[in-house]
Amino acid sequence: xxxMLFGKQRVSNRTHLISTFLVAFGTSLSxxxxxxxxxxxxxxxxxxxxxxxxxxxxxxxxxxxPSFPYRFTHMMLASLLTAAFLVAGVCAWRIxxxxxxxxxxxxxxxxxxxxxxxxxxxxxxxxxxGLNTLEHQPAKxxxxxxxxxxxxxxxxxxxxxxxxxxxxxxxxIKIPYAASLILTHELDGEVxxxxxxxxxxxxxxxxxxxxxxTGVGTLMLLVSWWGVWQLFRRGxxxxxxxxxxxxxxxxxxxxxxxxxxxxxxxRQPWIVQGLVSTADVVxxxxxxxxxxxxxxxxxxxxxxxxxxxxxxxxxALKPARLLEEDSNPIGTPLVGAAT
Amino acid sequence: MSEAxxxxxxxxxxxxxxxxxxxxxxxxxxxxxxPFGTDAEKDTMIxxxxxxxxxxxxxxxxxxxVLLIAFPKAHGIILTSLYIPVTIMLVGLILRGAAFDFRxxxxxxxxxxxxxxxxxxxxxxxxxxxxxxGAYITGLTGDAVxxxxxxxxxxxxxxxxxxxxxxxxxxxxxxxxxxxxxxxCRLALPPMAFALLLVSIATPLVSAxxxxxxxxxxxxxxxxxxxxxxxxxxLGMDWMLRRPKVLHAGYGWFIFVxxxxxxxxxxxGLAYSIYPDIVIGRMTLWExxxxxxxxxxxxxxxxxxxxxxxxxxxxxxxxFSGKATExxxx
Numbered sequence: 001x002x003x004m005l006f007g008k009q010r011v012s013n014r015t016h017l018i019s020t021f022l023v024a025f026g027t028s029l030s031x032x033x034x035x036x037x038x039x040x041x042x043x044x045x046x047x048x049x050x051x052x053x054x055x056x057x058x059x060x061x062x063x064x065x066p067s068f069p070y071r072f073t074h075m076m077l078a079s080l081l082t083a084a085f086l087v088a089g090v091c092a093w094r095i096x097x098x099x100x101x102x103x104x105x106x107x108x109x110x111x112x113x114x115x116x117x118x119x120x121x122x123x124x125x126x127x128x129x130g131l132n133t134l135e136h137q138p139a140k141x142x143x144x145x146x147x148x149x150x151x152x153x154x155x156x157x158x159x160x161x162x163x164x165x166x167x168x169x170x171x172x173i174k175i176p177y178a179a180s181l182i183l184t185h186e187l188d189g190e191v192x193x194x195x196x197x198x199x200x201x202x203x204x205x206x207x208x209x210x211x212x213x214t215g216v217g218t219l220m221l222l223v224s225w226w227g228v229w230q231l232f233r234r235g236x237x238x239x240x241x242x243x244x245x246x247x248x249x250x251x252x253x254x255x256x257x258x259x260x261x262x263x264x265x266x267r268q269p270w271i272v273q274g275l276v277s278t279a280d281v282v283x284x285x286x287x288x289x290x291x292x293x294x295x296x297x298x299x300x301x302x303x304x305x306x307x308x309x310x311x312x313x314x315x316a317l318k319p320a321r322l323l324e325e326d327s328n329p330i331g332t333p334l335v336g337a338a339t
Numbered sequence: 340m341s342e343a344x345x346x347x348x349x350x351x352x353x354x355x356x357x358x359x360x361x362x363x364x365x366x367x368x369x370x371x372x373x374p375f376g377t378d379a380e381k382d383t384m385i386x387x388x389x390x391x392x393x394x395x396x397x398x399x400x401x402x403x404x405v406l407l408i409a410f411p412k413a414h415g416i417i418l419t420s421l422y423i424p425v426t427i428m429l430v431g432l433i434l435r436g437a438a439f440d441f442r443x444x445x446x447x448x449x450x451x452x453x454x455x456x457x458x459x460x461x462x463x464x465x466x467x468x469x470x471x472x473g474a475y476i477t478g479l480t481g482d483a484v485x486x487x488x489x490x491x492x493x494x495x496x497x498x499x500x501x502x503x504x505x506x507x508x509x510x511x512x513x514x515x516x517x518x519x520x521x522x523x524c525r526l527a528l529p530p531m532a533f534a535l536l537l538v539s540i541a542t543p544l545v546s547a548x549x550x551x552x553x554x555x556x557x558x559x560x561x562x563x564x565x566x567x568x569x570x571x572x573x574l575g576m577d578w579m580l581r582r583p584k585v586l587h588a589g590y591g592w593f594i595f596v597x598x599x600x601x602x603x604x605x606x607x608g609l610a611y612s613i614y615p616d617i618v619i620g621r622m623t624l625w626e627x628x629x630x631x632x633x634x635x636x637x638x639x640x641x642x643x644x645x646x647x648x649x650x651x652x653x654x655x656x657x658x659f660s661g662k663a664t665e666x667x668x669x
Contacts, residue, residue, distance in 0.1 A: 002390030002655050006666050010658050056632050283419045293426045300430060304437050311444040 028076070035075055039068035041272050042263065043136045049275075066136055070129035071263075077122040078259065081220060082252025084115040088227075089249025090316050092242040099319055109231060112245070115224035123217060127182070133266075134183050137273060139197045140266030143206040145179050146172075147193045154179040154191040159211065162203040167195060201268040209261035216255040223248055250309075344638060345628040348409035349617065351641055352402050357606040359398035361503065361599055362652070366392040368504020370435060370461025371497060372523055373454060380516045381454055385439070387511035387663035390655055392439070396432065397648055408637050413617040413627035420479040424470040431463030462497065469496030469534075476538060476609075477545055478619040488541055495534030501527040503598050509591030511663045517591070518583065524594060525580045532573050535605065539566070542612045545619065549612045562611070565604045572597040 003011060003019040011019070046061025047054050056062060088111025091104045134141045146162040146169045147154055156178030160169040180189040194200045223244055230237050237245065271278040283290075366388040376384055407414045418425060434456050442453035473492030477485035505527060508520035543550035553562060576597050579585055617624040628634065 001393055003658060006390045007658055055630050056636065059636055283422065285419075285422060289422065293422075296426070296430065300433060304433070307437065307441055307445065310446070311441055314446055315444055 035072045036063045036068055039071045040065050042267055043067040044272055044275055067132055070132045073125045074129045077118055077125055078256050080118050084111045085248050085252045087111040089246050093246035094316050096242050099317055112224055112227040116228045119221045119224055138192050139200040142194045143201045143203045143266055144210040146203055146207045147191050148195055149193040150196050152190050153177050153188040162207045164203050199269050201266050206262055206266045209258045212258040213255050216251050344634040345624050348405055349624050352405040353610055355398045355402035361602050362395035364500045365503040365507035366395055367461045367465050368500040370457055371501055372504050373458045383512055383663055386666045389666045390659045409629055410617055410627040411629055413622055416618050421471050424467040428464045428467035431460040434460030465497040465500045466493040469493035476542055495530050498527045498530035498534055502531050506594035506598055509594055513662055521580055521586055565608050569601050569604050572600045
């Protein structure tokens with residue numbers, strides 16, 4: 001990382017390229033192991049238990065546990081989408097602000113094309129991941145869909161207010177048969193309801209996080225394909241499209257965080273699905289200590305997020321120095337120039 | 340094999356933590372010294388640690404990672420007992436990492452704030468680590484003695500880091516900043532020596548067994564090189580820091596080497612004191628070790644990772660050798 005960021009003048013181009021590749025490779029490798037571990041907590045495999053202690057039986061079964069291939073694919077695609085929208089969003093915003101160089105439009109285009117190519121794959125990967133979850137963690141899926149009673153031909157609740165005390169979803173707008181269709185790929189497939197599980201996760205946060213994730217995902221599909229259509233037809237994005245894309249700059253984070261809420265809250269009350277409950281392993285610290293540090297972290301990260309966005313804004317307003325000669329002077333609007 | 344693996348991992352963990360103290364020690368030290376430089380000096384100080392600090396921090400990740408996967412039971416006890424200092428350290432390290440980038444990327448009028456946060460984060464992390472060391476050496480008991488001792492170490496360990504930071508600046512900078520660095524080293528030397536003495540006195544006091552190990556003849560004679568080399572290093576540094584001419588003649592690196600000797604000797608002494616315990620008086624490293632099959636698996640990971648990080652560390656120091664120049668992303 002040090003070489004990649006600050007070493008360009010001190011090492012050969014080849015070494016710099018290798019160090020950049022190593023940063024990408026190392027990050028992916030890190031994601032691989034983190035997700036192998038996390039997936040094992042959702043779908044434990046390859047272990048034996050002796051006297052209340054876990055022992056490894058098969059490392060390949062532990063690493064490539066049932067949910068790992070899906071979760072890994074889903075997360076890697078999510079990271080690519082996040083980066084594509086960040087890059088496209090910043091470039092779109094630069095063009096709108098008139099801070100433009102030839103690179104800006106190229107980078108915007110590659111962001112839009114990347115997003116447009118990845119998002120259908122991501123929706124497919126998400127669907128397969130969901131089916132895998134249905135097989136191994138049906139209670140999570142029931143919470144995602146707020147299905148209370150086991151039924152055939154279950155409708156998909158588009159939106160509504162899940163109420164765990166009343167065991168029903170108020171003001172539900174449903175698409176008939178859709179839940180069964182999505183989850184079992186059959187119109188009258190059976191979906192097991194929350195009331196038929198001994199333990200299930202808190203319904204409302206999982207339900208809402210899932211809607212935020214899929215909602216942002218749908219927006220990503222619409223916006224990126226609309227962008228591609230415009231690029232094909234007129235070679236540039238319209239003013240409206242530029243403003244929509246720049247509003248979507250941080251959409252990847254929203255969708256990713258919502259997705260992690262779905263899967264992690266959806267695993268509750270377990271920390272290792274079906275084997276270890278969260279309440280059993282939480283450290284015996286006073287509540288004040290735990291909640292104090294939790295709020296400390298949340299406050300710190302909120303402050304840093306604001307600082308990050310402000311810094312990004314300042315950096316995005318700086319013209320690209322290397323391209324100064326061929327770039328338009330600051331303030332010259334370029335919107336629609338290519339039409 | 341099952342006997343050797345826990346030893347291998349405890350050595351890997353010890354080596355990682357030793358390298359962490361030396362390597363992140365100097366950049367934490369430079370962070371704490373930051374408020375005492377002029378604006379231009381601040382930029383030079385940051386530039387002197389810029390390419391290194393993130394690689395330096397991987398050593399504590401490595402050390403705690405090995406503790407988690409190779410000695411899970413000890414990890415549970417240690418990290419639960421140290422929950423609050425660990426949190427403070429993490430907040431400090433997060434602040435530092437963010438401030439490092441934001442001080443040049445945010446609005447200009449915000450730069451003083453990020454400089455202050457960089458220094459504050461460095462101080463928080465250093466003091467928290469001192470607290471952890473103090474609590475660990477006194478057996479994680481949480482009683483009054485342990486708390487008092489932890490406070491004492493948390494006030495004195497930063498002196499070691501400040502010395503490392505000053506010594507690093509003696510290698511990496513010139514002119515006025517160089518002279519300032521020598522001055523900072525002179526100021527930090529007495530509290531650092533005091534901290535070292537405290538830790539040395541405390542460990543035998545905590546347990547009779549440890550005291551026995553150090554003061555029993557003839558073993559004590561064999562151990563003499565440890566305190567003696569530390570004393571020599573301290574006297575040598577004191578001698579040189581009083582002689583600016585020698586420092587300017589290009590011997591500034593001696594201070595850093597002397598500090599490395601002290602860190603190495605402290606690590607050897609600590610290991611000798613507590614072996615084979617991993618939580619003093621409560622758990623040996625054999626009792627804390629994970630199952631042999633697990634250790635075998637991660638052995639291959641460690642065999643690849645350790646030399647890779649070591650190799651990178653050497654390489655990056657060669658690429659960015661010499662006096663610090665302005666950082667450039669281009």
